[in-house]
Amino acid sequence: MxxxxxxxxxxxxxxxxxxxxxxxxxxxxxxxISFLNSNSSYTVVPGNTSWARGWxxxxxxxxxxxxxxxxxxxxxxGNVDTNPLMKELWNATGLTPExxxxxxxxxxxxxxxxxxxxxxxxxxxxxxxxxxxxxxVSTVLFVVLFILITLLxxxxxxxxxxxxxxxxxxxxFTIALWALTSPRMDFAPDFLKTFYHALNAWAGGEPGSxxxxxxxxxxxxxxxxxxxxxxTQWIFLLTISGLTFYVAPKTSRELxxxxxxxxxxxxxxxGYMHSVSTISLGVLFFLLILAxxxxxxxxxxxxxxxxxxxxxxxxxxxxxxxxxxxxLIPLAFVIGFPRRPLRNTGYLATGIIAVILAYIAYxxxxxxxxxFSGISHSELVTLVKExxxxxxxxxxxxxxxxxxxxxxxxxxxxxxxxxxxxAVLPFSPLMFPYSMISLFALTLRAxxxxxxx
Numbered sequence: 001m002x003x004x005x006x007x008x009x010x011x012x013x014x015x016x017x018x019x020x021x022x023x024x025x026x027x028x029x030x031x032x033i034s035f036l037n038s039n040s041s042y043t044v045v046p047g048n049t050s051w052a053r054g055w056x057x058x059x060x061x062x063x064x065x066x067x068x069x070x071x072x073x074x075x076x077x078g079n080v081d082t083n084p085l086m087k088e089l090w091n092a093t094g095l096t097p098e099x100x101x102x103x104x105x106x107x108x109x110x111x112x113x114x115x116x117x118x119x120x121x122x123x124x125x126x127x128x129x130x131x132x133x134x135x136x137v138s139t140v141l142f143v144v145l146f147i148l149i150t151l152l153x154x155x156x157x158x159x160x161x162x163x164x165x166x167x168x169x170x171x172x173f174t175i176a177l178w179a180l181t182s183p184r185m186d187f188a189p190d191f192l193k194t195f196y197h198a199l200n201a202w203a204g205g206e207p208g209s210x211x212x213x214x215x216x217x218x219x220x221x222x223x224x225x226x227x228x229x230x231x232t233q234w235i236f237l238l239t240i241s242g243l244t245f246y247v248a249p250k251t252s253r254e255l256x257x258x259x260x261x262x263x264x265x266x267x268x269x270x271g272y273m274h275s276v277s278t279i280s281l282g283v284l285f286f287l288l289i290l291a292x293x294x295x296x297x298x299x300x301x302x303x304x305x306x307x308x309x310x311x312x313x314x315x316x317x318x319x320x321x322x323x324x325x326x327x328l329i330p331l332a333f334v335i336g337f338p339r340r341p342l343r344n345t346g347y348l349a350t351g352i353i354a355v356i357l358a359y360i361a362y363x364x365x366x367x368x369x370x371x372f373s374g375i376s377h378s379e380l381v382t383l384v385k386e387x388x389x390x391x392x393x394x395x396x397x398x399x400x401x402x403x404x405x406x407x408x409x410x411x412x413x414x415x416x417x418x419x420x421x422x423a424v425l426p427f428s429p430l431m432f433p434y435s436m437i438s439l440f441a442l443t444l445r446a447x448x449x450x451x452x453x
């Protein structure tokens with residue numbers, strides 16, 4: 001076996017690094033599967049860097065779902081430079097030390113090596129991604145949260161004595177059916193790096209983004225395995241479905257089911273949602289802001305205005321940290337509701353301060369988010385194709401109302417947001433879900449223009 005592997009090793013060493021960045025097994029994947037299926041126990045030994053300790057935490061959590069801790073196998077994580085025990089035992093593999101810097105899973109009697117360097121060890125997640133062993137505690141917590149969120153959104157809708165409650169129950173069953181019948185979610189390609197960097201932050205490294213910091217904190221209380229993150233994603237989707245009913249006009253909450261249906265009928269939007277990614281968290285916060293703005297009442301007393309500003313800041317500042325483009329929402333709000341100078345000035349200042357704070361805390365993240373990397377019209381074309389029902393409704397509305405929308409109020413707010421995020425789309429394709437939400441929410445207003453507040 002070792003002689004047969006020598007040509008493969010030579011090829012890997014001669015290939016450019018971009019082509020060598022794939023996961024490899026020695027002697028083969030079956031050796032890993034045999035280890036996972038055996039009754040042997042294990043002990044994880046991490047390297048001495050934060051990234052190696054963080055990734056060892058994932059490996060330990062992952063293996064603990066199928067094996068017991070013990071002394072039968074040592075599982076070494078890192079490479080020969082970062083893990084002294086790996087350096088000591090590496091010669092037993094018969095491989096060159098340089099290969100320990102490539103993403104590999106090496107299995108020999110009594111020892112498993114999970115190898116790589118700071119830039120590629122996260123690729124070894126592929127070796128364990130097919131495992132699915134959620135803990136009973138996680139499953140029970142997921143079911144309890146599912147029921148509580150359903151009640152939180154559903155009970156107020158049922159009290160409206162309209163069809164909104166029944167439509168919401170339909171939306172919940174749709175999400176449940178999707179979860180039960182669809183293929184299991186995977187990590188989005190970019191999220192795997194976010195997950196890895198969050199583990200690095202958990203082990204003492206610096207988080208590079210707000211989501212990484214949030215995950216690092218959550219890993220202090222939650223096991224960092226795929227099952228828990230997939231459960232979280234489904235909770236996000238359930239919350240998103242509930243928020244669509246509160247983005248609908250207050251007098252016609254049942255139209256929220258139309259927004260829910262239009263969004264999830266879009267193959268592109270549905271594709272974004274059916275993978276574990278940071279976009280779903282952004283969509284949740286985006287809808288939360290829209291729901292808050294949609295249900296906010298005008299205030300006259302200074303105390304009430306300050307409370308309202310505090311609540312606006314409470315939902316807007318975290319949102320801007322997650323997606324700096326959300327700082328455009330206060331500007332759109334001022335255009336839509338221009339007659340409240342104190343509130344508007346405070347909200348504009350909130351958006352500006354949030355961007356500044358996000359830049360101070362995570363400069364590389366904000367720069368990367370706002371960086372110009374060329375113009376792409378593909379997402380804009382997709383928005384037009386998948387948003388045709390909304391575009392037809394808006395066209396009909398314009399024809400019927402002499403080519404104008406309302407110049408103030410929620411319709412004006414959503415019109416401005418649709419224009420803003422559609423204009424940004426060619427420069428930032430990841431803004432597609434938010435452009436689509438703005439467009440479809442505007443469509444609800446056009447359908448319900450007589451109840452504009």
